[in-house]
Amino acid sequence: MASPQEIDNLQKSFQRAATLSGSPGAVSTSPTQSFMNTLPRRISVSKQTKALKPFSTGDIKILLLENVNQTAIEIFNEQGYQVEVLKGSLPEDELIEKIKDIHAIGIRSKTKLTEKVLRHAKNLVVIGCFCIGTNQVDLDYAAKIGTAVFNSPFSNSRSVAELIMAEIVSLARQLGDRSIELHTGTWNKVSAKCWEVRGKTLGIIGYGHIGSQLSVLAEAFGMHVLYYDIVTIMALGTAKQVSTLDELLNKSDFVTCHVPETAETKNLLSAPQFAAMKDGSYVLNASRGTVIDIPALIQAIKANKIAGAALDVYPNEPGKNGAGSFNDDLNSWTSELVSLPNIILTPHIGGSTEEAQSAIGIEVAAALSKYINEGNSVGSVNFPEVSLRSLDLDQENTVRVLYIHHNVPGVLKTVNNILSNHNIEKQFSDSNGDIAYLMADISSVNQSDIKEIYDQLNETEYKISIRLLY
Numbered sequence: 479m480a481s482p483q484e485i486d487n488l489q490k491s492f493q494r495a496a497t498l499s500g501s502p503g504a505v506s507t508s509p510t511q512s513f514m515n516t517l518p519r520r521i522s523v524s525k526q527t528k529a530l531k532p533f534s535t536g537d538i539k540i541l542l543l544e545n546v547n548q549t550a551i552e553i554f555n556e557q558g559y560q561v562e563v564l565k566g567s568l569p570e571d572e573l574i575e576k577i578k579d580i581h582a583i584g585i586r587s588k589t590k591l592t593e594k595v596l597r598h599a600k601n602l603v604v605i606g607c608f609c610i611g612t613n614q615v616d617l618d619y620a621a622k623i624g625t626a627v628f629n630s631p632f633s634n635s636r637s638v639a640e641l642i643m644a645e646i647v648s649l650a651r652q653l654g655d656r657s658i659e660l661h662t663g664t665w666n667k668v669s670a671k672c673w674e675v676r677g678k679t680l681g682i683i684g685y686g687h688i689g690s691q692l693s694v695l696a697e698a699f700g701m702h703v704l705y706y707d708i709v710t711i712m713a714l715g716t717a718k719q720v721s722t723l724d725e726l727l728n729k730s731d732f733v734t735c736h737v738p739e740t741a742e743t744k745n746l747l748s749a750p751q752f753a754a755m756k757d758g759s760y761v762l763n764a765s766r767g768t769v770i771d772i773p774a775l776i777q778a779i780k781a782n783k784i785a786g787a788a789l790d791v792y793p794n795e796p797g798k799n800g801a802g803s804f805n806d807d808l809n810s811w812t813s814e815l816v817s818l819p820n821i822i823l824t825p826h827i828g829g830s831t832e833e834a835q836s837a838i839g840i841e842v843a844a845a846l847s848k849y850i851n852e853g854n855s856v857g858s859v860n861f862p863e864v865s866l867r868s869l870d871l872d873q874e875n876t877v878r879v880l881y882i883h884h885n886v887p888g889v890l891k892t893v894n895n896i897l898s899n900h901n902i903e904k905q906f907s908d909s910n911g912d913i914a915y916l917m918a919d920i921s922s923v924n925q926s927d928i929k930e931i932y933d934q935l936n937e938t939e940y941k942i943s944i945r946l947l948y
């Protein structure tokens with residue numbers, strides 16, 4: 479049964495829909511038409527697809543915090559959403575106030591969307607993390623209240639690949655050391671042990687988004703590329719996949735890591751792996767700080783086995799910018815590492831470019847718009863990933879049902895009983911832990927049917943949330 483609160487909300491939404499000016503359909507006062515106004519508006523994503531109806535509170539309200547990129551603001555404005563943009567994050571009490579009646583929120587890393595905050599979100603359909611990480615959001619609780627979370631894991635792949643390419647050349651030419659020397663007044667023009675990268679072999683561990691971009695750049699520099707990955711991946715250009723890590727280590731002049739942080743990749747390169755590498759080879763890591771055993775790397779450099787290293791990530795990293803924070807208290811080996819020659823150290827900036835920020839804005843805003851307008855959850859980090867192809871413009875009287883529910887036996891039977899008076903054109907359902915998500919397009923539905931379907935679905939026992947798009 480719908481709770482008294484839900485019935486009250488629905489009645490209030492009828493009243494609001496009838497009195498809102500500027501809201502499509504708000505002129506009608508019939509209960510059915512008013513109910514239609516409570517549904518999300520179809521907003522065309524492309525000319526071929528249908529648009530959605532607005533929520534009862536007017537257009538979809540989205541709050542963007544922490545200077546989310548302009549590209550995202552433009553996309554949301556184009557969708558016709560009510561967009562509020564704030565430069566900074568918000569203290570918890572203000573966030574709690576704001577989150578009460580918005581449908582979507584866009585954040586970066588500083589805004590903490592904890593269970594305490596999310597408990598106050600009554601209409602929140604979706605959260606966009608305009609960054610890579612999502613640990614600032616309580617993902618499980620968000621899923622429990624039927625809120626999908628999206629991020630942008632791959633928009634900065636090119637930026638990382640370019641940094642690594644630059645570092646390969648820099649290590650080969652000892653650029654970091656020459657630059658530090660000259661900054662301190664020392665002229666040291668040397669060519670011994672400085673190399674061109676043309677004709678050398680680059681070994682890429684992890685041939686995913688970043689590794690494969692790098693492969694193309696390295697070949698353009700005239701390098702041979704080998705890669706090792708736990709899955710078989712088609713090579714780009716003339717790169718070659720090798721079947722063991724050892725083979726890659728034995729044959730490469732430069733070894734670079736582009737793997738995720740997993741139990742298997744912890745200390746992936748340690749003393750035995752450095753021993754297996756060519757004498758005078760180089761090591762690079764812009765993946766995760768746990769992937770390289772740094773004390774073992776220090777020993778390999780001291781033994782002249784490894785001729786240099788470029789590191790962008792560390793087991794422990796300072797929480798904020800500032801002088802003096804990269805020290806032995808953070809990682810016990812820091813002072814030993816910084817005293818070695820030909821070591822390029824960067825503060826986790828692999829993906830930090832203007833282009834990446836702009837691409838993140840587009841990627842996350844597009845994912846949020848697609849979820850709001852069509853229910854497509856592909857790419858969500860906390861939610862079952864479900865997608866249905868868009869409705870055609872000529873598909874009259876077709877309603878898309880988005881039904882988020884607890885993952886327990888028998889729910890689909892109940893739901894399909896409710897939908898069975900209509901033609902179910904297509905449906906798709908998936909689960910992720912305790913949460914399941916059903917998308918269904920049903921045709922031959924008239925306006926009064928919609929209210930009935932909504933009421934019946936609303937009364938189902940394991941419902942978390944429902945949206946009907948028409």
Ligand SMILES: NC(=O)c1ccc[n+]([C@@H]2O[C@H](COP(=O)([O-])OP(=O)(O)OC[C@H]3O[C@@H](n4cnc5c(N)ncnc54)[C@H](O)[C@@H]3O)[C@@H](O)[C@H]2O)c1
Pocket residue numbers: 610631632634635638683684685686687688689706707708709736737738739740742743764765766790791826827828829830
């Ligand atoms: N420095 C930065 O600023 C920055 C920016 C973006 C991403 N990253 C990090 O870079 C890494 C790679 O990112 P991506 O976008 O290319 O990831 P991805 O998921 O596209 O690719 C990772 C690849 O590693 C492979 N892999 C997984 N485990 C492996 C193992 N044990 N041995 C060999 N291969 C293995 C996977 O099969 C996959 O092909 C991630 O750790 C990511 O967090 C860092």
